Amino acid sequence: MDCKIPQTHTSSVADEILSYVETGNASPLLHEIQHALTTLLEQGRETTIDLGAMPFAPGDERILDEVLGEGEVYATITIMGESKIRETGTPGVWRIDHFDENGEYQSRFIEITFMPDILKTQHEDAEQGLKDLRERITTLKP
């Protein structure tokens, strides 16, 4: 079932208006990120903040994007729908947005880390990769 709302001129105007609706949660969140980044640098401890765990309106998103800025790294993982991983303009602060196969949000996180785990190759996947590679090599003609 496809429940996506078609993008029309009217909805883009509505989106523009909605982008100014705020809950007031952006400011305390930015302070939390500031503390987490300090902790990462001083103690090496990573922090993950679940954006789905608090009321967050489009206006808050706008403030967050404006203050954190746009960074240098942008990665898309295509498993079970897309996951968009991007480093913000504040190095060490990453946005991780998981979408389902219909392009709808599954979950949204801010990770304060030097490298998000989900970007790394997982040990089990590498093991499976090695197994698959060996099989492929054996099928090669000499």
Next chain:
Amino acid sequence: MANTPMLAEMMKTHGISRRAFMKYCASLTSLMALSPALAPRVAEALENAPRPSVIWLSFQECTGCTEAITRSHAPTIEDLIFNAVSLDYHHTLQAASGHAAEEAREHAMKQHYGKYILIVDGSIPIKDPGYSCIAGISNLDMLKETAAGAAAIVSVGTCAAYGGVGHADPNPTGAVAVSEIIKDKPIINVPGCPPIPVVMTGVLAHFLSFGIPELDELGRPKAFYGNSIHDRCYRRPFYDKGQFAEGFDDEGAREGWCLYKLGCKGPTTKSACATVKWNNGVSFPIEAGHPCLGCTEPDFWDNGGFYKPLSVPAGDYRDAGLAAVAGGAALGAASALLAKAGKTKAAQAHETVDAHDLEKSS
């Protein structure tokens, strides 16, 4: 039938990577309102969870709960969790019928006695057990018999959790909740009319990974029912600023203001609707412009009217009608006066009355 493959093995069989599993566990942890730091523990627990047997009993219900869960567009790993569960009896979904179906239930009960999960949707009539029977067995007897060997019971939907529409006034069948009959088993209530599909999956995943979740005073998992819809509602800032829609077509409605005055039960209703939403996270009733009905709360059908603000005492309409009767109106004209009284009162108090309220009174 139940067998032993673990989720990890099934993932390999289906070609699902560890990275995909990490994504799923991160989203599931968020859904369960757990700290993101617990995601690795959720992954580890799910990977090692044994495959449980599930018996699903449907009593006085509309099949809405089953419809919701089966028509949800589940991510692949959620599908796998359902595959990981051995659904040994579900009379709506199973191919077998009659004695063959009942034999499947009896076999599962015997084979997994003390270990299976019992899921129930629908209320149980106790006024006369003959009101609702399956294969000649009353709902009451089937529940008692099946609950005896269950490790835990999940009451899915408001009917099983609190009696629901069957229990609404005047409750002609004497409908009650599972918890009013079974007293010696852990019961997890997953209310909603119907519950959000991913909440049902989440409760199952929580059971598989951490066992019985922490429950609130109404038997609901705190992870999904810990906050009121009001606290998580994107329209909450309008409530705080005192900006309310007072009709479904006024300026406030068009501007997306708070629906409190239109009868929204969000402030007294605990559910994840405002964060998890429906139809793959597309929307939820308030976002669609309709007040919350409070369907995850006991007796929400009898809560004084869906379109009456919470600040208006329940039963106000009935009081107005009784006053009209007491005033000397003939019995035949009483209902018309009741409707008129309601309309006049609404106009004076600027209270919203919809067609259904008036129909009930006329």
